[in-house]
Amino acid sequence: MTRKQRRLVLIGGSLGVLAMALALMLNAFRGSIVFFNSPSDVMAKPVAPGRRIRLGGLVKSGSLLRGDNLKARFEVTDGRREVPVTYQGVLPDLFREGQGVVAEGAFDGTGVFRADTILAKHDATYMPKEVVDALKKSGHWKDEYAQRAAVPIAGGGK
Amino acid sequence: MIPELGHYALMLALGLAVIQGLMPVVGTSSNDDVLIGMAAPAALAQFGFVAVAFVALAVSYVTSDFSVLNVYENSNSTMPFIYRLTAIWGNHEGSMLLWVSILTFFGALVAVFGVNLPAKLKANALAVQGWIAAAFELFILATSNPFLRIVNAPFEGRDLNPILQDPGLAFHPPLLYLGYVGFSIVFSFAIAALIEGRIDAAWARFVRPWVLVAWMCLTLGIAGGSYWAYYELGWGGFWFWDPVENASLMPWLAGTALLHSAVVMEKRSALKIWTILLAILVFSLSLIGTFLVRSGVLTSVHAFATDPRRGIFILTILVLFIGGALSLYAWRAPLLKQGGLFAPISREGALVLNNLFLTSACVTVFVGTLYPLALEALAGQKISVGPPFFNLTFVPLFIPLLLAMPFGPLLGWKRGDLVGAAQRLMAAEMLAAVAVAAAFALEHGGPVVAPFGVGLAIFVMAGALVDIAERTMILRLPLRAALRRAAGLPRSAWGTAFAHFGIGVTLFGIVAATAWGSERIVAIKPGNSVNIFHYQLTFDGMFDRSGPNYRDAVGHFTVRRSGGSLIGVMQPSRRTFPASNMAVTEAALMRRGISQIYLSLGDSNLSGAVPVRLYFKPDVIMIWWGAALMFFGGALSLSDRRLRVGAPKPAKRIRAALRAAG
Numbered sequence: 121m122t123r124k125q126r127r128l129v130l131i132g133g134s135l136g137v138l139a140m141a142l143a144l145m146l147n148a149f150r151g152s153i154v155f156f157n158s159p160s161d162v163m164a165k166p167v168a169p170g171r172r173i174r175l176g177g178l179v180k181s182g183s184l185l186r187g188d189n190l191k192a193r194f195e196v197t198d199g200r201r202e203v204p205v206t207y208q209g210v211l212p213d214l215f216r217e218g219q220g221v222v223a224e225g226a227f228d229g230t231g232v233f234r235a236d237t238i239l240a241k242h243d244a245t246y247m248p249k250e251v252v253d254a255l256k257k258s259g260h261w262k263d264e265y266a267q268r269a270a271v272p273i274a275g276g277g278k
Numbered sequence: 279m280i281p282e283l284g285h286y287a288l289m290l291a292l293g294l295a296v297i298q299g300l301m302p303v304v305g306t307s308s309n310d311d312v313l314i315g316m317a318a319p320a321a322l323a324q325f326g327f328v329a330v331a332f333v334a335l336a337v338s339y340v341t342s343d344f345s346v347l348n349v350y351e352n353s354n355s356t357m358p359f360i361y362r363l364t365a366i367w368g369n370h371e372g373s374m375l376l377w378v379s380i381l382t383f384f385g386a387l388v389a390v391f392g393v394n395l396p397a398k399l400k401a402n403a404l405a406v407q408g409w410i411a412a413a414f415e416l417f418i419l420a421t422s423n424p425f426l427r428i429v430n431a432p433f434e435g436r437d438l439n440p441i442l443q444d445p446g447l448a449f450h451p452p453l454l455y456l457g458y459v460g461f462s463i464v465f466s467f468a469i470a471a472l473i474e475g476r477i478d479a480a481w482a483r484f485v486r487p488w489v490l491v492a493w494m495c496l497t498l499g500i501a502g503g504s505y506w507a508y509y510e511l512g513w514g515g516f517w518f519w520d521p522v523e524n525a526s527l528m529p530w531l532a533g534t535a536l537l538h539s540a541v542v543m544e545k546r547s548a549l550k551i552w553t554i555l556l557a558i559l560v561f562s563l564s565l566i567g568t569f570l571v572r573s574g575v576l577t578s579v580h581a582f583a584t585d586p587r588r589g590i591f592i593l594t595i596l597v598l599f600i601g602g603a604l605s606l607y608a609w610r611a612p613l614l615k616q617g618g619l620f621a622p623i624s625r626e627g628a629l630v631l632n633n634l635f636l637t638s639a640c641v642t643v644f645v646g647t648l649y650p651l652a653l654e655a656l657a658g659q660k661i662s663v664g665p666p667f668f669n670l671t672f673v674p675l676f677i678p679l680l681l682a683m684p685f686g687p688l689l690g691w692k693r694g695d696l697v698g699a700a701q702r703l704m705a706a707e708m709l710a711a712v713a714v715a716a717a718f719a720l721e722h723g724g725p726v727v728a729p730f731g732v733g734l735a736i737f738v739m740a741g742a743l744v745d746i747a748e749r750t751m752i753l754r755l756p757l758r759a760a761l762r763r764a765a766g767l768p769r770s771a772w773g774t775a776f777a778h779f780g781i782g783v784t785l786f787g788i789v790a791a792t793a794w795g796s797e798r799i800v801a802i803k804p805g806n807s808v809n810i811f812h813y814q815l816t817f818d819g820m821f822d823r824s825g826p827n828y829r830d831a832v833g834h835f836t837v838r839r840s841g842g843s844l845i846g847v848m849q850p851s852r853r854t855f856p857a858s859n860m861a862v863t864e865a866a867l868m869r870r871g872i873s874q875i876y877l878s879l880g881d882s883n884l885s886g887a888v889p890v891r892l893y894f895k896p897d898v899i900m901i902w903w904g905a906a907l908m909f910f911g912g913a914l915s916l917s918d919r920r921l922r923v924g925a926p927k928p929a930k931r932i933r934a935a936l937r938a939a940g
Contacts, residue, residue, distance in 0.1 A: 129622040134634055137675075141638035144671040145645055152666035153650075155659070174662055190801050190880075190889050209799050210880035210889045213852075213861050253660075 154224065159201040169227045175203060175235070176222040184217050196221060196233075207235040281346050284334025285425040288375075291327035291382070292415040294320050298385075298408030302401035306473075314397055317404035318389035324411060325386035332366075332379045335424050339366050345431030348372060348424040354437040354857045356827035364447040365438045370572065370588075371424035373451060377568070378414050380452070380459045384488075385411065388463060395484060402470035403463070410462055413595045421588045437857035440828070446506030453499030454526055458564040460492025461533060465561035468554045469603060472610040477554065482544035485557070487916060489540055493533045494912035500526050501905030512863035512878035514893040516791070516901055519668045524647040525567035531640035532560040535633045542629050546691060548618030549626070551611050552633070558607055562600040563640070569596050570647070624694040628686035635679035642671040680734055680785065684741020687774055688748065702748055706740030721794060728793035735789060738782030742775045773915030777908045784904025787872075790897035801887035811894040813875060814838045815848065820888065828855045830864070833879050833888060837868060850877045850890070872899045 156174045157167065167173055175196055183195040183202075190209055194217075195202040205223055215221060215238060223235035298320035305313025338346045339362050342355040352369040353362055367373040385407040392400045418424070467485045471477040503526070508516045517523065536556040542549045569592045620626035646663045653659050684706060688699040700707075713736040717729035747753060749767055752760040798810050804819040816836045823830040830851040837845045850866035865878035873896045880889030 123619065126619065126622060130630065133622070133631070137631075137634040137638050141642055141671070141675060144674055145642055148646075148667045148670035149649075152670060153661045153663050155661050188801075190799060210891055213863060213881065215881075 156222075158198045159196055159203045160198055162203055163201045167227055169229050172224065172226050174222055174224045175205065175233055176220070177203075179215070179217050179219055179221050181217045196223065203233050204231070205233045205235050207238055209236075209238075212238055280334050280337050281343070281425040281427065284331040284338075285423070287327045287330035287334065288415060288419060288425075291324050291331065291378075292412060292419065294324040294327060295408045295412035295415055298324055299405050299412055300408075302405040302408075303473075306398045306401055311397075314401040317401040317408075318392075321382070321385040321389040321404050321407065324408070325382040328375075328379050328382045328411075328415075331425075332375055335372060335375060336363065336366055339363060342435065344433070344435050345427050346424075347426045347428050350428060350432055350435045352436070352438050354435040354827065356857065357438060357443065358826050360445070360448065361438060361443050365442075367451050368438050368442040368447055371418070371422045373455075374414065374418050374422050374572070375424055376452065377455050377459060378411060378418065380455050381407070381411050381414065381462060384459060384463050388466075392484075398474060399467070399470050399481075399484075402473050403466040406466035406469045407462065410466070410599065413599070417588075417591050417595065421591050434857070437827075437855060440853065440855045440858065440860050440862045441510060443828075443855075444506065444510055446502065446510065450499060450503045450506055453495050453502060455499075457492050457494075457496025457499050457526075457533075458529060458567060460488060460495060461529060461557075461561045461564050463488040464492070464536065464557045465603070468557035469606065471554065472606050475610055475613040477550055477614050479544050479547040482540045482547075482553065486537075486540050486544060489533065489537050490912050490916045493530070493537050494909050494916070496526065496530050496533060497905055497912070498909045500530055501902050505902050508898075509865050509867060509876075510862070512865050512891065514795075514797070514865075514876050514878075514891065514895065516788075516898070519646075519665045521647045522571055524643050525570045528640050528643050528647075529560055529563040529567060531636050531643065532556060532563050535636040535640075536560050538629045538632050538636075542618075542626050546618035546620065546626055548616065548620060549630070550614050550616060554611065554614070555607060556633075556637075558600075558603045562596075562603070563644075565596050565599060569593060620691070621693040623689065623696050625686065625689045625691045627694070628682065628689050631682055632679065632686065635675055635682075639672050639675040639679070642675065643668070646671065677734065680738055680781070683738055683778060683781070684744065687745045687771075687778075703741060703744055706737050706744050709740045710734070710737035724793040728789055731789035731793070732786060735782045735786035738785060739779050740782075742779035742782065745778070746772070746775045769918040770915040773911040773913075773918070775911070776914060777911030780904040780907030780909075780911060782904070783900050783907055784902075787897050787900030787902075787904060791895045791901065794896050795898075796894045798892040799889070800892070801889045803887045808890070808892060809840065810875070810892050811896075812840050813845070813870075813894070814840050815875075815877070815892065817888070817890075823851070825853075827857060828853045830854075831879075833877075833890070835866070835877060837875065848875065848877050850879045852879050852881070869899065872897050872903075874898050 154172050154174050156176060159175070159177055162173075162175065177196040177198040180195040180197040180202055183193075185193045187193065192207045192211060193204065194207075195204050197203075205225075207223070207225075222239040223233065224237040224239065225233060225235035228234050298317060301313045301320070302317040304310070305316070335348070337343075338349050339353055340359070342349065342353060342362065344350040344353075348369065348371050352372070353365045357365070365372070367376040385404060388395075388400065388404060388407070392403075395403075464485050467481065467488075471481055500523075503523070504516045507518065507523075508514065536553065539549050539553045539556055543553045569589075572588065572592055618626070646667050650661050650663055653661060684703055685696070685699045688702055689695070710733040714729045714733035717732045721729065746764075746767075749771060750760045750764040752764075755763070796810055798808055800808055802808055802817045804817055807814050807816045809815075814837075816838070818834040818836060821832050821834060823832050830853050832849050832851040835848045835850070837848055839845060846868060848866040848868050851864045852861055853864050854861045863878050863880075865876055868875040868877075873894065876891075876893040876895055878891045880891065
C-alpha cells in the first residue's frame, strides 16, 4: 500500500464513521424528540392522539382524584385552559395540587392525556423552567411563585 | 474574621494567578530564566492561598457560622458533621471554590513533580493554568462570592437540600471535578506545545499520567453519581441521559479517546496533530460541562440557584478559552510534523478506529444535549431529547467499538494481522456464542437483542483475558515460565486488560439489569404480600424513627424465598427534614449475589395502603464493579515505571554512578 492509499483508507474510514453517526442522529431526531406544550398550546393546536408530548403547567387545586391500583386523575392548568390527565403509578414526592408539574405521555382518542411519566423534581422550591415560561406566556405568572421559589415553603407539606 | 481572611486569600490568589499567567510567557519569549523560573513558585503560592480560602470556608461551615450568607443558605446546625463539611460544595459558590482549589492543586503538582520537564514547556503550561485559574477566581469574586456576610446573623441555617444529605455528596462532586480539572493540565500542555510550535513523543509521555489520573477520577465520579442516583431517586434507574449526566459523559468519551491516541503518539509519534486537538477538546467539553451545570441554562438539582450574570460570565470564559485555543491550534498546528506511518490494519489503525467511534459517540451526546437548548434559543420551540434518541444513536456507535476492542491489543504496531488476531480470539468468540445461546435458552421473555448484548459483554471480557493469555503464553509454556512472564509484563498491559475487562463487566450489568429486570408498582396494606422474581415480600407495617435532623416513616418488609424460607428484612423509608420541610424517599436495597432487590415507598394515600415500587435488578452491581475495574486498570497503568520515570532520570542516575565509580 502506498502512502497515498493508506491516507485514503484513513480518510474514507473516518468519513464513513462520521456519516454513520450523522445518519443515526437524523433518523433519531425524526422519531424520538418530544415537544413541550402548555394546555393553551394543546387547545389551540390539537396534538394527534398517540403522539408523545410533554405537558406542563400547574396541578389544578381540587382536581386530584386518587383511585384504586395507584390510579390518579388530575387537571393540568396554565390559568387559561385545563387538560385532564390520568396516571397510574407512584406520584413523585413533590407532586402537589397548585404546584408545577411536567407530565409525559400521549392523548387518547377522548381528549384525556395519559401520562406514563410524571417528572420527579428533587426540590420543593423548584418550579420547572418550562412551566414558568408557559405561565408567563399565558399571563398567569404571579410573582409570589418566584418568592416561593426563593424561600423554602413553610408548612406547605401534606 | 475567618471568612474575611478567606476572601482576602482568594483575592491574593487572583493576583498570583495573573503573575503566573504573564511572567513565564514574557520570560519564554525573551529567554529570561528568572521570569521562566517564576512559574513554579507562583503556582505553589497560588495553591497555598486558594487552600487558605477553602479552609476558611470549611471552618465557617463546620462551626455553623450563619453570619456567612452561603453557610446560612446551605447548612444547619443539626446536620451531622460530615454533611456540614460536604455542604461546602453542595451549592454553587462553594463548588466553584472547590473547582478552583482542585485546579490550583493540579498546578502545584505540575510545579513539584515536573522536574524532568523542559523548562519552557513547563513554564508555558503553568502560565496557561494561571490564565484558567485567574478567570475562575475572578468569576467567584465577581459573581459567586461564598464569603458574603449577613448583617443580622440568623440563629439557624436553612438546611442543605435533603437529596444532597448523603455520603454520595462526599465523593461524587470532588471526583468529577478532579476529572474535569485534571484535563486542564493536558489542555495547558497542549497550548504550551502550540506556543512553542514543537511537539514530540516525549510530550505524550509527560501528559499521559495526567490524562490517566483525570480519566480515572472521572470514571469513578460518573459511576458514583450513577449509583447515587440509583439508590437515592427511588426510581431504580442508573442512567437517565439527563443533560447534567451527559455533561460529565462527554469529557469522559473524549478523554478515553485521548488516552488511546496519546499511546500512539508516545509509541509511534503519529497522530500528533489529532492528539493535540483532542487535548483541547476534552478540556473544552469539561468547561462546557461546567457551563451547562453552573450557568442555570439547565434546570435540575445540580443547577442550584440561577443568576443570569453567572451564565454570561462562564459563557465568556468558555468562548475565550475554547475560541482562543482553537484559533491557536489552527494557526500553529500546520507547523507540527506528522510522523510514524502505519497500515490501516495495525495497532495504530485500531486506536484510530477507537478514536473515531468514541468521538462520534461524543458528538451524538453533544448534539442530543445541546440541540434542545439551541432550538429554544433560536426558534423558541421547546423540546426534550430523552433516552430513545441516545438509544438510537449512542448505542449503535458503541457496538462496533466494543466488537473491535478485543482485536486492538492483539494487533501489532505498524502492520497487524487481522486473521491471526481473529484466530487467537477464537476462544473468546466461542465463549460469546455459547453465552448468546445460553441467554436465549434461559431467558423468559425479554428484548431479542439482549442475549446478543450478553454475548458482546462476554466477548469483551474474554478478549481481555485472551490478551493476557497471549502475552504470558500461559497455554503454551509451563506454568512457572508463564508466571515469570506474567510478572515481567509491563503494568500498563495489565492495566489495559483490567480496564477492557471492566468495560465488559459494566456492559453485562447494563444489559442484564435493563432486559431482565422486573418491576412491581402496587399499593400494599399491612399483612399483605407482593411477589417478585423468586422472592416474596410481606409488608408488616410502618413505624417511626428519628435521626439527627430528620424523621423517618419506615416500612418494615419481611423477605422470603417464594418457597418460604426467611431471607431478611428490608426497611425503605420516607424521610422528612423539619428544617426545610422537605421529604425524600430512602430506598432499601438487598443484595442477592450480584443482583439486587430494590424497594422504595411512595406517599401513602387516604385508604391506608402504601404505594411501593419494587424492582428485581439482576446483575445490576456489575455496572459499578466494571467501573471500579476500569479505575483499577488505570491505577495499574499509572504505576507503570515507564510512565512515572521521565526519560532523563535514569541517565542522571547512571551519570552519578559513573561519577561515583570514577
